[in-house]
Amino acid sequence: MSTPSLLILPGDGIGPEVMTEVRKVIDWFGAKRDLAFDVSEDLVGGAAYDKHGVPLHDDTMARAQEVDAVLLGAVGGPKYDELDFSVKPERGLLRLRKEMDLFANLRPAQCFDALADFSSLKKDVVAGLDIMIVRELTSGVYFGEPRGIFEEGNERVGINTQRYTESEIERAARAAFELAMRRNKKVCSMEKANVMESGILWREVATRVGKDYPEVELSHMYADNGAMQLVRAPKQFDVILTDNLFGDILSDCAAMLTGSLGMLPSASLGAPMANGRPKALYEPVHGSAPDIAGQGKANPIACILSFAMALRYSFDQGDEATRLENAIEAVLASGARTADLMGPEGGTPLSTAEMGDKVIEAL
């Protein structure tokens, strides 16, 4: 089999600096574990806009379609706030998701033992937390038509359309049930079926797909109650299945429960390609953090863990992924901390590069 290919899109803000550390990790796997990757790098988001006037160049899009996996840093920043909607940094990311048809966004919300104190929640509420959120990523209100700002009488009206077909719901649901089979066999599907017809269809399809997974316990929850339950008792959940917009909010809520956003990776998966690998994009859950960009303060772990997810979901290297995850746990257990993980006791935080080096050492 030929060397697997990886497209790296560092993007904006802290994206480039955390990605530098991921490159070290990729190189380590090539040198020490005989896992070489054919790595190329390109621009996305504001960085692409600055060079090309668009947040994703067509050539980059074409390249993303060809490679085995894409690894993205982060997009956006205040510099681009006044840009027209159609060329905002976010549109680059959304175009990748849509054109690669990455319908299943996997967002683990895991609380690392060494960091349980960082949560704003009580330790016993979050210690050992391990949820997987499966968010539909290519449809819903993010992409539904009609959309826009229109004149109506003597004022304007802003319109977006929530739209889900049965097959769109079905494939996202199937991804959730497949994951649940390898976890604790529970899926909780969240929508607003009490007020939205799209939620009624969602619930119906989730129920139908669930019949193919009799071992998995399926429950349904209104999304507002879901937000409450995440705050009240998050450990009741195993896999949460939800749509694009609810998933955006609920996964961020879940991420914050862990107290360490700088630690959380994500995978966005599509249909299998000719070589059997799914179309895939991996990115940290955190944003571009413009306030600390370029200062070497950012925590590279979320992005490194995103590469671990790539090892597991794109390259069938579950053991190597676990090796990397264990190395990170060991680094944390040893007390190594970037600035975002410093408690009130203080101390001197590690720089982005120092944290990357620690991970390499632990490997």
Add this chain to the structure above:
Amino acid sequence: MSTPSLLILPGDGIGPEVMTEVRKVIDWFGAKRDLAFDVSEDLVGGAAYDKHGVPLHDDTMARAQEVDAVLLGAVGGPKYDELDFSVKPERGLLRLRKEMDLFANLRPAQCFDALADFSSLKKDVVAGLDIMIVRELTSGVYFGEPRGIFEEGNERVGINTQRYTESEIERAARAAFELAMRRNKKVCSMEKANVMESGILWREVATRVGKDYPEVELSHMYADNGAMQLVRAPKQFDVILTDNLFGDILSDCAAMLTGSLGMLPSASLGAPMANGRPKALYEPVHGSAPDIAGQGKANPIACILSFAMALRYSFDQGDEATRLENAIEAVLASGARTADLMGPEGGTPLSTAEMGDKVIEAL
């Protein structure tokens, strides 16, 4: 001025039993504070469906339009889960909101000192919390057309429409700024302007309205970040302004931060009527809690505090509202607890009626 009128709609589940306690409080104000109300009672939700086959009878709707304020308990229950969308208990509540044009939903998320330990969040994160969420309540995806489940090719598609006109956004924003002027003069407006055009219009109108309130500090936040920030550091907020669907989720998230859902009231306000009072409906944030309904276990305080909000916002009796709120604080400080407020230490909880009596005593 004639005796103010109050329509009481106990609804389903624990609605009737908590409302019984509110009646005691209303009677007390009539007897002791010379604040008599002309009280009538009617059905809503499943209770109305059982009698009339619809979750809100036209006569009840007409009566709600005439009275000075409506006080609602809760709607819904598993018994009605299989009902057609158009006659579900929730439709009764949504019809009231829509036809009374109650565009500003005020949801305080307040953490009571005596109860700070109940939160799943660390005490220092929530102690003293006092946020007011202003949720637009009559538009957005809750009511936008087209909506429904349609055939498309050989499958079905679920569609809902997010729709906001400038004037709809403006009146909700104005309500938020007015409240901020009487509070800590900060408004944070939440939307997804990075992915939704309706969010762009929302942000633009909120900014324009803000110019009329130069003393108020206006900020904008994407709703997903809003959910994160609520969990991370909720005390950074004063007034949060948001749309119907985001408001549904974010206000429930905020409510759960306080740890005591059985304590939280809400007010839904519309335009001033001929007598100068706003159209108004008051209801607790908690639901119908079918699991404990009819057992005398429910906490009546959220519903009693909803009546306090009625005193303040409908009847210009801010001092009397404060009197009632202080009585409740005193009751809590004395250690009185319903089952939902019992800590792990245990003890014998008060019944719904006993808690109502304590409030009367404290008054």
